[in-house]
Amino acid sequence: xxxxxxVIAERAEKDIxxxxxRHDRERIDRRIAALAHDPRPPGxxxxxxxxxxxxxxxxxxxxxxxxxxxxxxxxxxxxxxRKDVYRRRSRA
Numbered sequence: 428x429x430x431x432x433x434v435i436a437e438r439a440e441k442d443i444x445x446x447x448x449r450h451d452r453e454r455i456d457r458r459i460a461a462l463a464h465d466p467r468p469p470g471x472x473x474x475x476x477x478x479x480x481x482x483x484x485x486x487x488x489x490x491x492x493x494x495x496x497x498x499x500x501x502x503x504x505x506x507x508x509r510k511d512v513y514r515r516r517s518r519a
Contacts, residue, residue: 431494433463435503442506451486455506458485462501466494480504488512 435443446452461468467481474480479493489512491505505512 430463431466431499431501433459433501433503435459436505439503439506446488446506451488455485455488455490458483458490459503462492462503466492466501482512484509 471481471483483490492503
């Protein structure tokens with residue numbers, strides 16, 4: 428299987444940097460890197476109401492991402508704790 432490019436949105440980079448545990452950040456980084464080889468690994472779930480958005484668990488955190496198969500890109504859009512990663516934020 429050919430590799431995908433992984434692009435991390437600025438918002439997702441800030442989300443990862445805000446995670447207090449270095450160990451959790453490293454595990455999330457490894458999980459994101461693995462998406463380049465398999466963007467739909469076991470345990471990934473497609474989000475309802477979306478054409479190309481998925482989520483994957485990493486401990487208590489969720490990684491939300493989209494897949495563009497035509498151009499072979501995985502875009503990480505949001506990373507957060509499972510209790511509030513799905514809440515809508517007011518965008519200013």
